[in-house]
Amino acid sequence: MKHLISPLDLSVTELDEILTLAEEIIEEPKKYSNVCNGKKIATLFYEPSTRTRLSFEAAMLNLGGSVLGFSSADSSSASKGESVADTIRVISSYADICAMRHPKEGAPQVAANYSSIPVINAGDGGHNHPTQTLTDLLTIKNLKGRLDTLTVGFCGDLKFGRTVHSLINALVRYENINFVLISPEELKIPDYLRKEVIEENHIPYKEVKVLDQVMPELDILYMTRVQKERFFNEEDYIRLKDSFILDGKKMELAKEDMLVMHPLPRVNEIATEVDKDKRAVYFKQAEYGVYVRMALIMKLLEVAGC
Amino acid sequence: MKHLISPLDLSVTELDEILTLAEEIIEEPKKYSNVCNGKKIATLFYEPSTRTRLSFEAAMLNLGGSVLGFSSADSSSASKGESVADTIRVISSYADICAMRHPKEGAPQVAANYSSIPVINAGDGGHNHPTQTLTDLLTIKNLKGRLDTLTVGFCGDLKFGRTVHSLINALVRYENINFVLISPEELKIPDYLRKEVIEENHIPYKEVKVLDQVMPELDILYMTRVQKERFFNEEDYIRLKDSFILDGKKMELAKEDMLVMHPLPRVNEIATEVDKDKRAVYFKQAEYGVYVRMALIMKLLEVAGC
Amino acid sequence: MKHLISPLDLSVTELDEILTLAEEIIEEPKKYSNVCNGKKIATLFYEPSTRTRLSFEAAMLNLGGSVLGFSSADSSSASKGESVADTIRVISSYADICAMRHPKEGAPQVAANYSSIPVINAGDGGHNHPTQTLTDLLTIKNLKGRLDTLTVGFCGDLKFGRTVHSLINALVRYENINFVLISPEELKIPDYLRKEVIEENHIPYKEVKVLDQVMPELDILYMTRVQKERFFNEEDYIRLKDSFILDGKKMELAKEDMLVMHPLPRVNEIATEVDKDKRAVYFKQAEYGVYVRMALIMKLLEVAGC
Numbered sequence: 073m074k075h076l077i078s079p080l081d082l083s084v085t086e087l088d089e090i091l092t093l094a095e096e097i098i099e100e101p102k103k104y105s106n107v108c109n110g111k112k113i114a115t116l117f118y119e120p121s122t123r124t125r126l127s128f129e130a131a132m133l134n135l136g137g138s139v140l141g142f143s144s145a146d147s148s149s150a151s152k153g154e155s156v157a158d159t160i161r162v163i164s165s166y167a168d169i170c171a172m173r174h175p176k177e178g179a180p181q182v183a184a185n186y187s188s189i190p191v192i193n194a195g196d197g198g199h200n201h202p203t204q205t206l207t208d209l210l211t212i213k214n215l216k217g218r219l220d221t222l223t224v225g226f227c228g229d230l231k232f233g234r235t236v237h238s239l240i241n242a243l244v245r246y247e248n249i250n251f252v253l254i255s256p257e258e259l260k261i262p263d264y265l266r267k268e269v270i271e272e273n274h275i276p277y278k279e280v281k282v283l284d285q286v287m288p289e290l291d292i293l294y295m296t297r298v299q300k301e302r303f304f305n306e307e308d309y310i311r312l313k314d315s316f317i318l319d320g321k322k323m324e325l326a327k328e329d330m331l332v333m334h335p336l337p338r339v340n341e342i343a344t345e346v347d348k349d350k351r352a353v354y355f356k357q358a359e360y361g362v363y364v365r366m367a368l369i370m371k372l373l374e375v376a377g378c
Numbered sequence: 379m380k381h382l383i384s385p386l387d388l389s390v391t392e393l394d395e396i397l398t399l400a401e402e403i404i405e406e407p408k409k410y411s412n413v414c415n416g417k418k419i420a421t422l423f424y425e426p427s428t429r430t431r432l433s434f435e436a437a438m439l440n441l442g443g444s445v446l447g448f449s450s451a452d453s454s455s456a457s458k459g460e461s462v463a464d465t466i467r468v469i470s471s472y473a474d475i476c477a478m479r480h481p482k483e484g485a486p487q488v489a490a491n492y493s494s495i496p497v498i499n500a501g502d503g504g505h506n507h508p509t510q511t512l513t514d515l516l517t518i519k520n521l522k523g524r525l526d527t528l529t530v531g532f533c534g535d536l537k538f539g540r541t542v543h544s545l546i547n548a549l550v551r552y553e554n555i556n557f558v559l560i561s562p563e564e565l566k567i568p569d570y571l572r573k574e575v576i577e578e579n580h581i582p583y584k585e586v587k588v589l590d591q592v593m594p595e596l597d598i599l600y601m602t603r604v605q606k607e608r609f610f611n612e613e614d615y616i617r618l619k620d621s622f623i624l625d626g627k628k629m630e631l632a633k634e635d636m637l638v639m640h641p642l643p644r645v646n647e648i649a650t651e652v653d654k655d656k657r658a659v660y661f662k663q664a665e666y667g668v669y670v671r672m673a674l675i676m677k678l679l680e681v682a683g684c
Numbered sequence: 685m686k687h688l689i690s691p692l693d694l695s696v697t698e699l700d701e702i703l704t705l706a707e708e709i710i711e712e713p714k715k716y717s718n719v720c721n722g723k724k725i726a727t728l729f730y731e732p733s734t735r736t737r738l739s740f741e742a743a744m745l746n747l748g749g750s751v752l753g754f755s756s757a758d759s760s761s762a763s764k765g766e767s768v769a770d771t772i773r774v775i776s777s778y779a780d781i782c783a784m785r786h787p788k789e790g791a792p793q794v795a796a797n798y799s800s801i802p803v804i805n806a807g808d809g810g811h812n813h814p815t816q817t818l819t820d821l822l823t824i825k826n827l828k829g830r831l832d833t834l835t836v837g838f839c840g841d842l843k844f845g846r847t848v849h850s851l852i853n854a855l856v857r858y859e860n861i862n863f864v865l866i867s868p869e870e871l872k873i874p875d876y877l878r879k880e881v882i883e884e885n886h887i888p889y890k891e892v893k894v895l896d897q898v899m900p901e902l903d904i905l906y907m908t909r910v911q912k913e914r915f916f917n918e919e920d921y922i923r924l925k926d927s928f929i930l931d932g933k934k935m936e937l938a939k940e941d942m943l944v945m946h947p948l949p950r951v952n953e954i955a956t957e958v959d960k961d962k963r964a965v966y967f968k969q970a971e972y973g974v975y976v977r978m979a980l981i982m983k984l985l986e987v988a989g990c
Contacts, residue, residue: 105416110717112745114738122448123468126420129446130472133418140741142734142755143448154949157956158967162735162948165971166742336468337460344463355464359471411722428754429774432726435752436778439724449754642774643766650769661770665777 075184075191076368079202079238084245086371087209094210094360094367101134104366107375108137114167115141116159117194118174123336123358124194124203128171131365135375140167157186164188169373171203172196190372198234204335205238206368207361212292214360215331215353219243223289225252228296228316228341230261235335236296237265244273251277252286256312259298282315287325293318295334295354297341319343326351333357381490381497382674385508385544390551392677393515400516400666400673407440410672413681414443420473421447422465423500424480429642429664430500430509434477437671441681446473463492470494475679477509478502496678504540510641511544512674513667518598520666521637521659525549529595531558534602534622534647536567541641542602543571550579557583558592562618565604588621593631599624601640601660603647625649632657639663687796687803688980691814691850696857698983699821706822706972706979713746716978719987720749726779727753728771729806730786735948735970736806736815740783743977747987752779769798776800781985783815784808802984810846816947817850818980819973824904826972827943827965832859835901839866840908840928840953842873847947848908849877856885863889864898868924871910894927899937905930907946907966909953931955938963945969 076082082090097104113132115125120143129139156174160183163170170187172180173194180193180200195201213219224243226236230253240261243249251270253261260279270277280286287293298316300309318332323346334342334354346352369375382388388396403410419438421431426449435445462480466489469476476493478486479500486499486506501507519525530549532542536559546567549555557576559567566585576583586592593599604622606615624638629652640648640660652658675681688694694702709716725744727737732755741751768786772795775782782799784792785806792805792812807813825831836855838848842865852873855861863882865873872891882889892898899905910928912921930944935958946954946966958964981987 112742126446126448126469126472130418133444133446138444138745138750139446140738140745140751142738153951158948158950161967162970163738165967165974166738336464338464339459355467355471358468362471432752432754432775432778436724439750439752444750445752642770644770645765661773661777664774668777 074372075187076202076372077181077184077191077193078200079205079242081202087206087242090206090364090367090371091210091213093370094363095214097363097366098214104135104370106136107370108132108135108373111135111137111169111373112167113137113139113141113369114163114170115139115143115194116163116170116172117141117143118145118172118179120144121173121195124173124201125171127203127358127361128192128194128365130362131369134362135366135369137168137369156182159183160187160191169369192368192372198232201234201238203361203365203368204235205242206364207357208235208239208294208333208335209242210360210364211333211353211357212331215356216291216329220247220249222246222248222291223250223252224292224294225254225286225290226261226294226296227254227283227318228298229259230255230296231259233296236261236294239294240265241269244269244275249275251275252290253277253279254281254283254286254316255279256281256298256308256316258308283318284322284325287322288327290326290330293326293330293332295332295338295342297339317341317343318346320345320349323349323351380678381493382508382678383487383490383497383499384506385511385548387508393512393548396512396670396673396677397516397519399676400669401520403669403672404520410441410676412442413676414438414441414679417441417443417475417679418473419443419445419447419675420469420476421445421449421500422469422476422478423447423449424451424478424485426450427479427501430479430507431477433509433664433667434498434500434671436668437675440668441672441675443474443675462488465489466493466497475675498674498678504538507540507544509667509671509674510541511548512670513663514541514545514600514639514641515548516666516670517639517659517663518637521662522597522635526553526555528552528554528597529556529558530598530600531560531592531596532567532600532602533560533589533624534604535565536561536602537565538605539602542567542600545600546571547575550575550581555581557581558596559583559585560587560589560592560622561585562587562604562614562622564614589624590628590631593628594633596632596636599632599636599638601638601644601648603643603645623647623649624652626651626655629655629657686984687799688814688984689793689796689803689805690812691817691854693814699818699854702818702976702979702983703822703825705982706975707826709975709978710826716747716982718748719982720744720747720985723747723749723781723985724779725749725751725753725981726775726782727751727755727806728775728782728784729753729755730757730784730791732756733785733807736785736813737783739815739970739973740804740806740977742974743981746974747978747981749780749981768794771795772799772803781981804980804984810844813846813850815973815977815980816847817854818976819969820847820851820906820945820947821854822972822976823945823965823969824943827968828903828941831855832861834858834860834903835862835864836904836906837864837866837898837902838873838906838908839895839930840910841871842867842908843871844911845908848873848906851906852877853881856881856887861887863887864902865889865891866893866895866898866928867891868893868910868920868928870920895930896934896937899934900939902938902942905938905942905944907944907950907954909951929953929955930958932957932961935961935963
């Protein structure tokens with residue numbers, strides 16, 4: 073494990089190691105506060121993403137390391153026509169590890185090919201965003217105590233939502249998983265994912281168009297944003313969106329220990345009244361994102377004792 | 379004291395504690411160079427302000443802490459429609475304290491309502507900018523040795539200048555203060571401030587239109603920028619602006635121990651010839667800004683020994 | 685030595701001291717990992733330059749110091765009309781040393797005039813970029829073992845390339861240097877440089893229009909970008925550019941221990957097939973840039989033991 077480009081780069085064993093280390097960090101964060109002294113992470117963000125960038129930076133600072141980088145392509149050498157391959161070879165002299173977000177799919181893989189330091193894909197276009205998937209898995213593992221034997225509902229835009237695709241890909245590797253796919257017709261999960269991933273792995277699933285009716289079955293409800301611009305017309309959007317908005321009334325139908333997750337940012341797909349419900353863990357999820365990135369950085373840097 | 383949103387959030391006692399701690403830091407800065415080891419400040423600047431942002435960052439670094447954040451809204455999640463309430467709940471997982479500048483009045487107060495870490499208002503629109511007020515008070519206290527028994531002149535744009543309004547609000551709480559308000563008719567202080575703050579507190583004051591004549595009376599001259607765009611027409615601006623420009627000739631009329639202050643940036647309202655005058659303390663003021671922010675961060679984080 | 689504005693600010697002796705210290709750092713980097721504890725560098729970049737900015741930041745972090753600053757003029761007080769003189773006086777309260785890049789020639793010199801902390805010119809328009817020159821000299825010294833007795837070829841845009849001009853200015857101070865100047869007619873080195881620097885110092889040189897024929901003579905080949913927009917017309921550009929592109933075939937003509945250097949970013953003037961050639965040291969050059977900036981920061985801050 074030298075780089076992390078796709079969530080599937082990690083075997084289940086490697087993934088478990090990262091999640092276990094993250095849980096040890098949660099237990100005793102101070103123990104790790106100097107393990108990366110003298111180490112630097114470069115955050116190379118060719119498109120802005122405050123949440124993800126700051127999460128990486130917080131992770132490295134928590135480990136006693138330091139940070140350099142850029143937060144948009146304007147202030148990078150890309151505007152002078154430099155290739156990603158050249159940039160990463162230079163950055164390899166400046167930092168010990170890097171997190172790259174890029175609007176073009178595959179750019180972090182190209183960087184990894186030329187890099188002499190570990191490269192973490194922090195999101196490449198609509199493609200991969202593996203540390204979000206690690207975050208989601210840690211949230212489930214730490215709060216439910218397991219990654220198997222779960223009925224997981226995905227609600228909203230299942231067609232374009234890369235976090236949903238990645239998490240489905242990751243969960244099919246565990247035992248006794250059920251999926252409930254809740255979306256309007258227009259935003260159903262892509263055929264390849266349904267056929268080659270879910271069906272191929274013999275995962276029981278169903279596709280529904282209304283959230284209410286399936287609420288009682290779910291152990292996890294993973295919400296995503298339904299973007300207006302995905303719809304052909306305004307009427308469809310208005311007619312459909314309410315079916316995919318989570319509110320207090322729908323929460324009454326759910327199990328007492330169900331978890332509501334969301335990759336954030338949330339716009340209006342979860343009513344703010346839900347925030348106070350103890351089952352709403354989407355802000356806690358952001359916190360898990362820091363811990364899991366700490367564990368990942370330690371693993372990739374091969375810090376002693378991890 | 380959990381957050382600092384308005385300068386008036388602080389009682390005179392709390393204010394004195396911060397100023398006293400700041401003066402102790404000035405005396406022996408090395409003593410404080412590790413008190414925030416392992417702590418992080420998030421600088422959330424939804425509009426750019428280099429001076430204020432860097433002052434907060436320098437303060438935290440001087441205390442041995444570290445920094446993460448963003449310097450403009452473009453590179454924040456705001457562009458994806460996230461609310462300030464959601465952003466701060468996520469940032470609460472990333473940092474131990476935050477400084478927020480926002481173009482909308484009240485945004486830092488909203489943040490404070492949802493935050494689990496202390497929020498410092500680093501300027502919200504034309505509204506509040508409490509750390510500038512703390513800076514001004516520390517400058518006066520440290521250089522004059524007192525905050526009472528002072529004749530304080532405010533010159534320039536007294537209508538829109540929020541630093542002036544805040545400092546007036548803060549000074550009326552001390553004994554034996556006099557104000558001299560020097561501005562063109564168009565830029566006099568707002569009625570509510572004159573009536574509800576100055577007169578209500580029985581503070582002697584006068585309003586004048588020419589700087590020269592009042593120079594000999596002043597212990598402090600607080601200069602502000604007269605922005606061309608505040609005037610109805612070019613002629614008025616040209617006719618009036620010279621009355622409000624401080625130069626070496628006007629300085630000859632002032633007391634030997636008067637202080638010239640300015641929140642900066644200065645454009646042309648203070649002639650550069652004044653810079654060498656030992657009474658010109660506006661650059662020193664920027665230095666006090668770092669010390670007072672160090673003290674404030676320590677107080678809000680409840681660092682031991684403060 | 686208080687500031688570094690032009691490469692010629694440094695005497696040969698001072699330059700040697702910096703290069704010697706840089707080589708000591710290369711030998712034993714850990715020895716220097718805490719020498720700047722508690723020190724801060726301000727990176728004031730009024731125009732973006734990721735490579736240079738990150739190189740300074742990496743250098744300071746490697747020394748145990750910390751970083752604050754801005755990466756473009758948008759997020760600086762310049763947009764409010766503040767002069768460089770005022771900005772640097774404020775920054776002097778925030779940091780212990782600063783690196784400034786500015787689109788206007790002479791801006792860093794103005795800053796130095798008003799600064800109470802050391803100012804390093806990190807590039808001012810087409811004028812100076814002294815730390816690039818230090819980087820180039822360290823690369824040559826460390827890899828060739830000497831700065832004298834060298835035949836140095838410069839290829840490409842010799843008219844506008846400031847790194848070329850600076851390196852020529854620096855090398856004429858050493859013994860037994862030869863220059864080979866390879867460029868199209870339109871992009872020959874300026875007359876003043878040829879007459880007042882090269883000829884004045886009795887440096888043997890020749891000007892040629894084709895790279896191939898001189899390859900066997902060179903100890904160093906310093907490549908630069910030939911920018912399309914420098915040419916009067918498209919045909920000239922297409923006709924000429926290939927003569928100045930370095931590829932594997934041309935490399936076959938070169939000495940076994942020749943070094944290919946480039947200030948980067950590279951666009952297409954060096955074919956990527958050359959990257960694997962051990963004589964291609966342009967990425968290593970970026971690494972030397974960090975070491976030489978570490979040495980420079982130590983010298984300017986007068987860190988003990990340097």
